[in-house]
Amino acid sequence: xxxxxxxxxxxxxxxxxxxxxxxxxxxxxxxxxxxxxxxxxxxxxxxxxxxxxxxxxxxxxxxxxxxxxxxxxxxxxxxxxxxxxxxxxxxxxxxxxxxxxxxxxxxxxxxxxxxxxxxxxxxxxxxxxxxxxxxxxxxxxxxxxxxxxxxxxxxxxxxxxxxxxxxxxxxxxxxxxxxxxxxxxxxxxxxxxxxxxxxxxxxxxxxxxxxxxxxxxxxxxxxxxxxxxxxxxxxxxxxxxxxxxxxxxxxxxxxxxxxxxxxxxxxxxxxxxxxxxxxxxxxxxxxxxxxxxxxxxxxxxxxxxxxxxxxxxxxxxxxxxxxxxxxxxxxxxxxxxxxxxxxxxxxxxxxxxxxxxxxxxxxxxxxxxxxxxxxxxxxxxxxxxxxxxxxxxxxxxxxxxxxxxxxxxxxxxxxxxxxxxxxxxxxxxx
Numbered sequence: 334x335x336x337x338x339x340x341x342x343x344x345x346x347x348x349x350x351x352x353x354x355x356x357x358x359x360x361x362x363x364x365x366x367x368x369x370x371x372x373x374x375x376x377x378x379x380x381x382x383x384x385x386x387x388x389x390x391x392x393x394x395x396x397x398x399x400x401x402x403x404x405x406x407x408x409x410x411x412x413x414x415x416x417x418x419x420x421x422x423x424x425x426x427x428x429x430x431x432x433x434x435x436x437x438x439x440x441x442x443x444x445x446x447x448x449x450x451x452x453x454x455x456x457x458x459x460x461x462x463x464x465x466x467x468x469x470x471x472x473x474x475x476x477x478x479x480x481x482x483x484x485x486x487x488x489x490x491x492x493x494x495x496x497x498x499x500x501x502x503x504x505x506x507x508x509x510x511x512x513x514x515x516x517x518x519x520x521x522x523x524x525x526x527x528x529x530x531x532x533x534x535x536x537x538x539x540x541x542x543x544x545x546x547x548x549x550x551x552x553x554x555x556x557x558x559x560x561x562x563x564x565x566x567x568x569x570x571x572x573x574x575x576x577x578x579x580x581x582x583x584x585x586x587x588x589x590x591x592x593x594x595x596x597x598x599x600x601x602x603x604x605x606x607x608x609x610x611x612x613x614x615x616x617x618x619x620x621x622x623x624x625x626x627x628x629x630x631x632x633x634x635x636x637x638x639x640x641x642x643x644x645x646x647x648x649x650x651x652x653x654x655x656x657x658x659x660x661x662x663x664x665x666x667x668x669x670x671x672x673x674x675x676x677x678x679x680x681x682x683x684x685x686x687x688x689x690x691x692x693x694x695x696x697x698x699x700x701x702x703x704x705x706x707x708x709x710x711x712x713x714x715x716x717x718x719x720x721x722x723x724x725x726x727x728x729x730x731x732x733x734x735x736x737x738x739x740x741x742x743x744x745x746x747x748x749x750x751x752x753x754x755x756x757x758x759x760x761x762x763x
Contacts, residue, residue: 374448374471374472374473374688375687375688375689376451376686376687376688377448377449377450377451377688378449378450378451378452379423379451379686380423381422381423382422382423382424383419383423383424383425383426384419384420384423384424384425384426384451384679384686385426385427385428385449385450385451386425386426386427386428386450386451386452386453386454386675387427387428387429387430387446387447387449387450387452387453387454387456388403388404388407388427388428388429388430388446388453388454388455388456388477388668389429389430389431389432389439389442389443389446389453389456389458389461389464390403390404390429390430390431390432390456390457390458391431391432391433391434391457391458391459391460392404392429392431392433393431393433393434394432394433394434394435395434396434399434400456400457400458400664401656401659401660401664402457402659402660402661402662402663402664402665402666402667402668403455403456403457403664403665403667403668404427404429404455404456404668405652405655405656405659405665405668406455406648406652406664406665406666406667406668406669406670406671406672407427407429407454407455407456407668407669407671407672408427408429408655408656408668409648409651409652409653409654409655409656409665409668409669410651410668410669410672410673410676411425411426411427411672412651412654412655413647413651414672414676420676420679420680421679421680421683421684421686422684425672425676427454427455428446428449428450429456430442430445430446432458432460434459435460436460436463437463439458439460439461439463439464440463440464440466440467443463443464443467443468444467447467447468447470447471447473448471450473451474451686451688451691452473452474452475452476452675452688452691453468453473453474453475453476453477454476454477454671454672454675455476455477455478455667455668455671455672456477456668456671457478457480457664457667457668458480459480459481459529460481461477461479461480461481461484462480462481462482462483462484464484465483465484465487468487468489468490469487469489472489472688473489473688474489474491474675474678474688474691474692474695475487475489475490475491476491476492476493476671476674476675476678476695477490477492477671478492478493478494478496478667478670478671479492479495479496480496480529482498485497485498485715486715486757488759488760491674491695491698491712491713492671492712492715493667493670493671493673493674493701493703493707493710493712494667494670494707494710494718495710495711495712495715495716495717496717497536497715497717497749497751497752497755498532498536498752499532499535499536499539499751499752499755500536500540500717500749500750500751500752500755501536501537501539501540501606501749501750502540502628502630502717502718502719502721502747502748502749502750503540503543503544503719503746503747503748503749503750504628504719504720504721504743504744504745504746504747504748505604505628505721505723506540506541506544506546507544507746507748508723508736508743508746509575509602509604510544510545510546513574513575513601513602514601515574516574516575516600516601516602517541517544517545517546517547517575518546518547518549518574519547519549519571519572519573519574519575520541520546520547520548520549520550520573520574520575520576520577521548521549521550521551521564521568521571521573521575521576521577521600522534522538522548522550522551522552522576522577522578522579523551523552523553523554523561523564523578523580523581523589524551524552524553524554524578524579524580524581525553525554525555525556525580525581525582525585526553526554526555526556527556527580530579530580530581531553531580533579533580533606534579534580536750536752537577537579537606538551539750539752540750541577543750549568549571549572549573550564550567550568550571550573552564552567554581554585556582556585558585559584559585559588560588560592561585561588561589561592561593562592562596564589565589565592565593565596565598566596568598568600569596569598573600574600574601574602575600575601575602575604576589576593576600576602576603576604577602577604577605577606578603578604578605578606578608578609579605579606579608581608582608583608583609583611583613583614583617584613584617586605586608586609586614586618587609587613587614587617587618587621587622588617588618590603590618590621590622590625591618591619591621593621594620594621602626603624603625603626604625604626604627604628605625605626605627605628606627606628607627607628607629607630607631609622609625609627610627610629610633610635610663610724610731611662611663612635612660612661612662614726615726615729615730615731620729622726622729623726623727623728623729624725624726625725625726626723626724626725626734627723627724627725627731628721628722628723628724629721629722629724630707630708630717630718630720630721630722630742631663631666631706631707631708632644632645632705632706632707632722632740633645633722633724633731633732633733634648634649634661634666634706635649635661635731636649637730637731637732637733638733638740641739641740642705642706642740643704643705644703644704644705644706645705645706647704648661648665648666648669648706649661651669652665652669666706669703669706670701670703670706670707673703673704674695674698674701674712677694677698677701678691678694678695678698679691679694681694681697682694695712695713696713696759697713698712698713699711699712699713699714705740705741708720708721708742708744713759714757714759715757715759717749718742719744719747719748719749720742720743720744720747721742721743721747722737722738722742722743723735723736723737723743724737
């Protein structure tokens, strides 16, 4: 493996993680146990006419607006529900706190929110593990996409898009193996030297190897690297025929695509786990983006699937209404889906909900699709999506391509790779 100069600055970690984590989410499950909160906190955040929930995002710091999309997506869904009269006569209110890219701030904000809100809903931060002690102490429902494994595996967390560290979906790689001949024996990849990026890449490579793929070239680079010509020349000399990227920022993937074109390096597949599905990729890569292949577990929520998947148009409309200057991104999608999962459980909890009755309803949700925005997940058992779509950049546009259906997802081939020894069982703490 080739390794370039490493970096240790916080801003570097932020820049890489923001884009590399956006590629995909996916977790395995066990049985659901019952949770119990103290009687004094059962209706915290509730009034006869409102429900107040909280979230913590990284909104300022080294990269201002880093995860603003999570707030916009959650607020957009709540605004839509409030326009319809709320939930069982109660309007939904969101308190979104900013950790300013500081773990200690995330802890402080979470400590305050669990004492003043009914549940935690949505939100996104690199420091979400910092909130676990407060969540467990308060026994508060936590309907939030997780990033750190301690939050991911916490029994109070119900993510609409669960992930499994060191794992990956298998369907696309089964398909590529058949579609691209022996290219699967000559794989090259590049990732950023950030823990989350390397972990994602390692999970994907392990999944590939479980199917007989051979990785001929692997490099770990700084998120600031913009010159990939040395990698391209080495990949060519190593006979790489399939370049598959998981852990590079969108701008880096665009630079790689442009430099591959300049060097006339044309592998059979230039693939990506989904991180390139971003409004900035095609403008940055230009014509070099054409031919790029992506595999996603979501619909094309930037608008391309609006006619085939009605929820896409609804999502885009209400997120833009919540913040007219919003950049619709994967974090807005996560916020929207978190709010939707919460509302589904809250409606079922009846006119006099408590935290425990909300848990009871959350524990019944073993299938969740976000009205077609994502392939099926199992929030209660933290089971990831195994169905997917194939997307290609054609004439400077993202579009579904074979074997994708016009709407819905490919489930055959499917499957999920789990790292050895992985297990999850939802149960209350002792």
